Protein backbone atom coordinates (compact mmCIF):
# COMPACT_ATOMS: atom_id res chain seq x y z
CA UNK A 1 0.00 0.00 0.00
CA UNK A 2 1.44 3.47 -0.89
CA UNK A 3 2.00 6.10 1.82
CA UNK A 4 -0.94 8.38 0.77
CA UNK A 5 -3.27 5.38 0.55
CA UNK A 6 -2.15 4.25 4.04
CA UNK A 7 -2.74 7.68 5.56
CA UNK A 8 -6.20 7.85 3.93
CA UNK A 9 -7.08 4.49 5.48
CA UNK A 10 -5.84 5.74 8.87
CA UNK A 11 -7.92 8.91 8.55
CA UNK A 12 -10.93 6.84 7.70
CA UNK A 13 -10.29 4.46 10.61
CA UNK A 14 -9.94 7.40 12.98
CA UNK A 15 -13.26 8.81 11.75
CA UNK A 16 -15.01 5.54 12.54
CA UNK A 17 -13.57 5.44 16.07
CA UNK A 18 -16.68 7.33 17.16
CA UNK A 19 -19.86 5.33 17.87
CA UNK A 20 -22.23 8.13 16.78
CA UNK A 21 -20.51 8.48 13.42
CA UNK A 22 -20.81 4.71 12.90
CA UNK A 23 -24.56 4.89 13.67
CA UNK A 24 -24.93 7.78 11.24
CA UNK A 25 -23.06 5.94 8.54
CA UNK A 26 -25.15 2.82 9.08
CA UNK A 27 -28.35 4.84 8.59
CA UNK A 28 -26.88 6.52 5.50
CA UNK A 29 -25.80 3.15 4.08
CA UNK A 30 -29.49 2.17 4.00
CA UNK A 31 -31.22 5.41 3.04
CA UNK A 32 -30.55 8.87 1.71
CA UNK A 33 -31.59 11.15 4.59
CA UNK A 34 -31.60 14.83 5.51
CA UNK A 35 -30.13 16.25 8.73
CA UNK A 36 -33.54 16.66 10.41
CA UNK A 37 -34.46 13.04 9.68
CA UNK A 38 -31.11 11.78 11.01
CA UNK A 39 -31.57 13.87 14.16
CA UNK A 40 -35.04 12.38 14.69
CA UNK A 41 -33.96 8.83 14.01
CA UNK A 42 -30.81 8.92 16.11
CA UNK A 43 -32.40 11.19 18.77
CA UNK A 44 -29.57 13.70 18.58
CA UNK A 45 -29.56 17.50 18.32
CA UNK A 46 -29.34 18.67 14.68
CA UNK A 47 -26.13 20.58 15.49
CA UNK A 48 -24.49 17.33 16.65
CA UNK A 49 -25.61 15.52 13.49
CA UNK A 50 -24.29 18.33 11.30
CA UNK A 51 -20.92 18.33 13.09
CA UNK A 52 -20.46 14.57 12.65
CA UNK A 53 -21.61 14.74 9.03
CA UNK A 54 -18.90 17.31 8.32
CA UNK A 55 -16.25 14.98 9.78
CA UNK A 56 -17.58 12.04 7.75
CA UNK A 57 -17.65 14.11 4.57
CA UNK A 58 -14.09 15.40 5.13
CA UNK A 59 -12.87 11.81 5.46
CA UNK A 60 -14.63 10.84 2.23
CA UNK A 61 -17.30 8.61 3.76
CA UNK A 62 -20.42 10.45 2.67
CA UNK A 63 -21.81 12.16 -0.40
CA UNK A 64 -24.53 14.80 -0.45
CA UNK A 65 -26.74 16.56 -2.96
CA UNK A 66 -28.83 19.71 -2.72
CA UNK A 67 -32.49 19.72 -3.70
CA UNK A 68 -34.05 23.15 -3.25
CA UNK A 69 -33.48 24.13 0.37
CA UNK A 70 -32.77 20.54 1.43
CA UNK A 71 -29.46 18.68 1.44
CA UNK A 72 -29.61 14.90 1.22
CA UNK A 73 -26.82 12.71 2.62
CA UNK A 74 -25.83 9.14 1.83
CA UNK A 75 -22.89 6.76 2.19
CA UNK A 76 -20.62 7.73 -0.71
CA UNK A 77 -21.79 5.39 -3.50
CA UNK A 78 -18.31 5.39 -5.10
CA UNK A 79 -16.19 4.47 -2.07
CA UNK A 80 -12.88 2.89 -3.08
CA UNK A 81 -12.27 -0.79 -2.47
CA UNK A 82 -10.24 -0.24 0.74
CA UNK A 83 -12.91 1.94 2.29
CA UNK A 84 -15.63 -0.58 1.29
CA UNK A 85 -13.70 -3.39 2.97
CA UNK A 86 -13.11 -1.29 6.07
CA UNK A 87 -16.76 -0.27 6.28
CA UNK A 88 -18.05 -3.81 5.84
CA UNK A 89 -15.95 -4.95 8.84
CA UNK A 90 -17.09 -2.02 11.01
CA UNK A 91 -20.71 -2.31 9.85
CA UNK A 92 -20.86 -5.99 10.81
CA UNK A 93 -19.97 -5.12 14.39
CA UNK A 94 -22.13 -1.98 14.63
CA UNK A 95 -25.21 -3.61 13.12
CA UNK A 96 -25.63 -6.01 16.01
CA UNK A 97 -25.75 -3.35 18.74
CA UNK A 98 -29.05 -2.46 20.47
CA UNK A 99 -28.55 1.23 19.56
CA UNK A 100 -28.26 0.37 15.87
CA UNK A 101 -31.39 -1.80 16.03
CA UNK A 102 -33.38 1.10 17.53
CA UNK A 103 -31.91 3.50 14.97
CA UNK A 104 -33.10 1.19 12.19
CA UNK A 105 -36.65 1.13 13.56
CA UNK A 106 -36.75 4.90 13.87
CA UNK A 107 -35.24 5.43 10.39
CA UNK A 108 -37.99 3.16 9.00
CA UNK A 109 -40.57 5.32 10.82
CA UNK A 110 -39.03 8.47 9.32
CA UNK A 111 -39.26 6.98 5.80
CA UNK A 112 -42.87 5.86 6.48
CA UNK A 113 -43.70 9.43 7.58
CA UNK A 114 -42.45 10.70 4.19
CA UNK A 115 -44.86 8.28 2.50
CA UNK A 116 -47.76 9.21 4.75
CA UNK A 117 -47.27 12.91 3.96
CA UNK A 118 -47.78 12.10 0.27
CA UNK A 119 -50.66 9.71 1.10
CA UNK A 120 -52.35 12.44 3.18
CA UNK A 121 -52.00 14.86 0.26
CA UNK A 122 -53.61 12.45 -2.20
CA UNK A 123 -56.38 11.48 0.25
CA UNK A 124 -57.63 15.07 0.01
CA UNK A 125 -56.51 15.77 -3.55
CA UNK A 126 -58.35 13.05 -5.52
CA UNK A 127 -61.21 15.35 -6.54
CA UNK A 128 -58.93 18.15 -7.70
CA UNK A 129 -55.93 16.14 -8.88
CA UNK A 130 -56.69 16.35 -12.62
CA UNK A 131 -56.91 20.14 -12.38
CA UNK A 132 -53.75 20.30 -10.24
CA UNK A 133 -51.82 18.12 -12.68
CA UNK A 134 -52.92 20.27 -15.62
CA UNK A 135 -52.01 23.41 -13.70
CA UNK A 136 -48.57 22.09 -12.72
CA UNK A 137 -47.55 20.06 -15.76
CA UNK A 138 -49.92 20.89 -18.63
CA UNK A 139 -52.80 19.06 -20.34
CA UNK A 140 -50.68 16.56 -22.26
CA UNK A 141 -48.06 15.60 -19.64
CA UNK A 142 -49.10 11.93 -19.25
CA UNK A 143 -49.56 11.35 -22.98
CA UNK A 144 -46.35 13.24 -23.80
CA UNK A 145 -44.43 10.83 -21.57
CA UNK A 146 -45.81 7.87 -23.56
CA UNK A 147 -43.91 9.14 -26.61
CA UNK A 148 -40.73 8.01 -24.85
CA UNK A 149 -41.81 4.45 -25.75
CA UNK A 150 -40.90 5.25 -29.36
CA UNK A 151 -37.71 3.58 -30.58
CA UNK A 152 -34.90 6.20 -30.54
CA UNK A 153 -33.62 4.81 -33.87
CA UNK A 154 -36.87 5.57 -35.70
CA UNK A 155 -37.44 7.89 -38.62
CA UNK A 156 -41.03 9.08 -38.33
CA UNK A 157 -43.15 10.65 -41.08
CA UNK A 158 -45.78 13.11 -39.82
CA UNK A 159 -47.99 13.18 -42.92
CA UNK A 160 -50.20 16.27 -42.92
CA UNK A 161 -48.24 17.74 -40.04
CA UNK A 162 -50.28 20.95 -39.70
CA UNK A 163 -48.62 23.31 -37.25
CA UNK A 164 -46.03 20.69 -36.25
CA UNK A 165 -47.16 20.07 -32.66
CA UNK A 166 -46.63 16.31 -32.87
CA UNK A 167 -43.37 16.61 -34.84
CA UNK A 168 -42.00 18.87 -32.10
CA UNK A 169 -43.18 16.52 -29.34
CA UNK A 170 -41.68 13.47 -31.08
CA UNK A 171 -38.35 15.07 -31.97
CA UNK A 172 -36.61 14.40 -28.63
CA UNK A 173 -37.73 10.75 -28.66
CA UNK A 174 -36.68 9.51 -32.12
CA UNK A 175 -33.81 9.81 -34.59
CA UNK A 176 -35.56 11.86 -37.26
CA UNK A 177 -38.97 13.36 -38.03
CA UNK A 178 -40.01 14.19 -41.60
CA UNK A 179 -43.04 16.46 -41.43
CA UNK A 180 -44.99 16.91 -44.69
CA UNK A 181 -47.79 19.33 -45.49
CA UNK A 182 -49.12 21.13 -48.57
CA UNK A 183 -50.39 24.32 -46.92
CA UNK A 184 -47.87 27.20 -46.98
CA UNK A 185 -49.39 28.70 -43.83
CA UNK A 186 -49.24 25.39 -41.93
CA UNK A 187 -45.69 24.77 -43.17
CA UNK A 188 -44.57 28.20 -41.94
CA UNK A 189 -46.10 27.50 -38.56
CA UNK A 190 -44.54 24.00 -38.38
CA UNK A 191 -41.12 25.41 -39.36
CA UNK A 192 -41.33 28.08 -36.67
CA UNK A 193 -42.42 25.53 -34.04
CA UNK A 194 -39.66 23.04 -34.87
CA UNK A 195 -36.89 25.58 -35.61
CA UNK A 196 -34.89 24.43 -32.60
CA UNK A 197 -35.28 20.70 -33.40
CA UNK A 198 -32.27 19.78 -35.52
CA UNK A 199 -33.73 16.34 -36.34
CA UNK A 200 -37.00 17.62 -37.84
CA UNK A 201 -37.25 18.27 -41.57
CA UNK A 202 -40.40 20.10 -42.63
CA UNK A 203 -41.09 19.31 -46.31
CA UNK A 204 -43.51 20.92 -48.74
CA UNK A 205 -45.47 18.20 -50.54
CA UNK A 206 -48.70 16.29 -50.90
CA UNK A 207 -49.75 13.06 -49.29
CA UNK A 208 -50.58 11.67 -52.73
CA UNK A 209 -46.93 12.07 -53.86
CA UNK A 210 -44.90 12.14 -50.67
CA UNK A 211 -41.48 13.84 -50.85
CA UNK A 212 -40.01 10.85 -48.98
CA UNK A 213 -37.78 8.06 -50.33
CA UNK A 214 -39.03 4.46 -50.62
CA UNK A 215 -38.70 2.32 -47.49
CA UNK A 216 -37.27 5.12 -45.37
CA UNK A 217 -39.83 5.48 -42.56
CA UNK A 218 -40.23 3.32 -39.46
CA UNK A 219 -43.53 4.97 -38.54
CA UNK A 220 -46.02 6.96 -40.64
CA UNK A 221 -48.57 9.15 -38.88
CA UNK A 222 -51.81 10.39 -40.47
CA UNK A 223 -53.48 12.33 -37.72
CA UNK A 224 -56.72 14.17 -38.53
CA UNK A 225 -55.77 14.41 -42.16
CA UNK A 226 -57.37 11.56 -44.09
CA UNK A 227 -60.82 13.19 -44.12
CA UNK A 228 -59.31 16.03 -46.17
CA UNK A 229 -58.01 13.88 -49.04
CA UNK A 230 -60.03 12.91 -52.10
CA UNK A 231 -58.51 9.42 -52.42
CA UNK A 232 -57.45 7.99 -49.06
CA UNK A 233 -56.41 4.66 -50.64
CA UNK A 234 -53.87 6.51 -52.77
CA UNK A 235 -52.45 8.15 -49.64
CA UNK A 236 -52.23 4.80 -47.85
CA UNK A 237 -50.34 3.34 -50.82
CA UNK A 238 -47.91 6.25 -50.66
CA UNK A 239 -47.44 5.76 -46.93
CA UNK A 240 -46.79 2.04 -47.60
CA UNK A 241 -44.18 2.92 -50.24
CA UNK A 242 -42.37 5.28 -47.85
CA UNK A 243 -42.43 2.77 -44.97
CA UNK A 244 -39.82 0.06 -44.62
CA UNK A 245 -41.35 -3.43 -44.65
CA UNK A 246 -42.43 -4.06 -41.07
CA UNK A 247 -42.80 -0.30 -40.44
CA UNK A 248 -45.91 0.92 -38.66
CA UNK A 249 -48.82 3.13 -39.65
CA UNK A 250 -50.98 5.12 -37.24
CA UNK A 251 -54.12 6.81 -38.47
CA UNK A 252 -56.39 8.80 -36.22
CA UNK A 253 -59.52 10.36 -37.61
CA UNK A 254 -63.25 10.77 -37.10
CA UNK A 255 -65.79 8.00 -36.82
CA UNK A 256 -68.77 8.43 -39.18
CA UNK A 257 -70.74 11.59 -38.32
CA UNK A 258 -73.39 13.87 -39.81
CA UNK A 259 -71.78 17.33 -39.54
CA UNK A 260 -72.41 18.29 -43.18
CA UNK A 261 -71.40 21.87 -42.36
CA UNK A 262 -67.77 20.75 -41.93
CA UNK A 263 -67.52 20.40 -45.72
CA UNK A 264 -68.02 24.15 -46.13
CA UNK A 265 -66.48 25.31 -42.89
CA UNK A 266 -63.25 23.27 -43.00
CA UNK A 267 -63.08 21.60 -46.38
CA UNK A 268 -63.77 18.10 -45.10
CA UNK A 269 -64.17 15.60 -47.94
CA UNK A 270 -65.18 12.62 -45.77
CA UNK A 271 -67.70 12.71 -42.92
CA UNK A 272 -65.69 10.18 -40.93
CA UNK A 273 -64.77 6.61 -41.87
CA UNK A 274 -66.42 3.29 -41.15
CA UNK A 275 -64.32 0.39 -39.94
CA UNK A 276 -64.92 -1.94 -42.91
CA UNK A 277 -63.90 0.65 -45.49
CA UNK A 278 -60.71 1.50 -43.60
CA UNK A 279 -59.76 -2.14 -43.20
CA UNK A 280 -60.33 -2.84 -46.89
CA UNK A 281 -58.18 0.14 -47.90
CA UNK A 282 -55.37 -0.94 -45.59
CA UNK A 283 -55.41 -4.45 -47.06
CA UNK A 284 -55.38 -3.10 -50.59
CA UNK A 285 -52.43 -0.87 -49.70
CA UNK A 286 -50.52 -3.97 -48.49
CA UNK A 287 -50.73 -3.48 -44.74
CA UNK A 288 -51.24 -6.33 -42.31
CA UNK A 289 -52.18 -6.73 -38.64
CA UNK A 290 -54.64 -3.86 -38.59
CA UNK A 291 -56.11 -2.88 -35.23
CA UNK A 292 -58.83 -0.31 -34.93
CA UNK A 293 -59.94 1.17 -31.61
CA UNK A 294 -62.43 3.90 -30.93
CA UNK A 295 -60.84 6.59 -28.75
CA UNK A 296 -62.62 7.43 -25.48
CA UNK A 297 -65.20 10.16 -25.92
CA UNK A 298 -64.31 13.38 -24.15
CA UNK A 299 -67.53 14.97 -22.85
CA UNK A 300 -65.93 18.42 -22.78
CA UNK A 301 -65.22 18.64 -26.53
CA UNK A 302 -67.48 19.51 -29.45
CA UNK A 303 -66.09 17.50 -32.37
CA UNK A 304 -67.12 13.99 -33.53
CA UNK A 305 -65.74 10.87 -31.85
CA UNK A 306 -62.35 9.63 -33.06
CA UNK A 307 -60.69 6.28 -33.73
CA UNK A 308 -57.08 5.12 -33.91
CA UNK A 309 -55.97 2.52 -36.43
CA UNK A 310 -52.57 0.85 -36.37
CA UNK A 311 -51.19 -1.43 -39.08
CA UNK A 312 -47.89 -2.90 -40.23
CA UNK A 313 -46.38 -2.54 -43.71
CA UNK A 314 -46.23 -6.14 -44.92
CA UNK A 315 -42.71 -7.42 -44.16
CA UNK A 316 -40.74 -9.08 -46.99
CA UNK A 317 -40.82 -12.26 -44.94
CA UNK A 318 -43.65 -12.75 -42.47
CA UNK A 319 -42.30 -13.63 -39.01
CA UNK A 320 -43.36 -17.11 -37.87
CA UNK A 321 -46.78 -17.06 -36.29
CA UNK A 322 -47.86 -13.77 -37.91
CA UNK A 323 -51.46 -13.83 -38.96
CA UNK A 324 -51.98 -11.64 -42.00
CA UNK A 325 -55.30 -9.86 -42.17
CA UNK A 326 -56.67 -7.71 -39.42
CA UNK A 327 -58.06 -7.59 -35.98
CA UNK A 328 -60.95 -5.52 -34.74
CA UNK A 329 -61.48 -5.77 -31.04
CA UNK A 330 -65.10 -7.00 -30.96
CA UNK A 331 -65.70 -5.37 -27.58
CA UNK A 332 -64.48 -2.01 -28.62
CA UNK A 333 -65.22 -1.46 -32.28
CA UNK A 334 -67.89 0.66 -33.93
CA UNK A 335 -70.03 0.23 -37.04
Ligand SMILES: C[S@@+](CC[C@H](N)C(=O)[O-])C[C@H]1O[C@@H](n2cnc3c(N)ncnc32)[C@H](O)[C@@H]1O
Nearest residue numbers: 160161162181182183186206207223224225228
Ligand atom coordinates in the same frame (compact mmCIF):
# COMPACT_ATOMS: atom_id res chain seq x y z
C1 LIG B 1 -56.66 19.09 -39.66
S1 LIG B 1 -55.00 19.39 -40.03
C2 LIG B 1 -54.23 18.27 -38.93
C3 LIG B 1 -52.81 18.60 -38.68
C4 LIG B 1 -52.10 17.72 -37.68
N1 LIG B 1 -51.89 16.39 -38.18
C5 LIG B 1 -52.82 17.69 -36.36
O1 LIG B 1 -53.25 16.61 -35.94
O2 LIG B 1 -52.91 18.73 -35.69
C6 LIG B 1 -54.81 18.63 -41.62
C7 LIG B 1 -53.50 19.01 -42.28
O3 LIG B 1 -53.34 18.18 -43.42
C8 LIG B 1 -52.88 18.97 -44.50
N2 LIG B 1 -53.33 18.32 -45.74
C9 LIG B 1 -54.60 18.03 -46.11
N3 LIG B 1 -54.62 17.37 -47.29
C10 LIG B 1 -53.33 17.26 -47.67
C11 LIG B 1 -52.70 16.67 -48.79
N4 LIG B 1 -53.40 16.07 -49.73
N5 LIG B 1 -51.35 16.73 -48.87
C12 LIG B 1 -50.64 17.33 -47.89
N6 LIG B 1 -51.19 17.89 -46.81
C13 LIG B 1 -52.51 17.86 -46.69
C14 LIG B 1 -53.52 20.33 -44.27
O4 LIG B 1 -52.78 21.35 -44.92
C15 LIG B 1 -53.47 20.44 -42.77
O5 LIG B 1 -52.31 21.06 -42.33
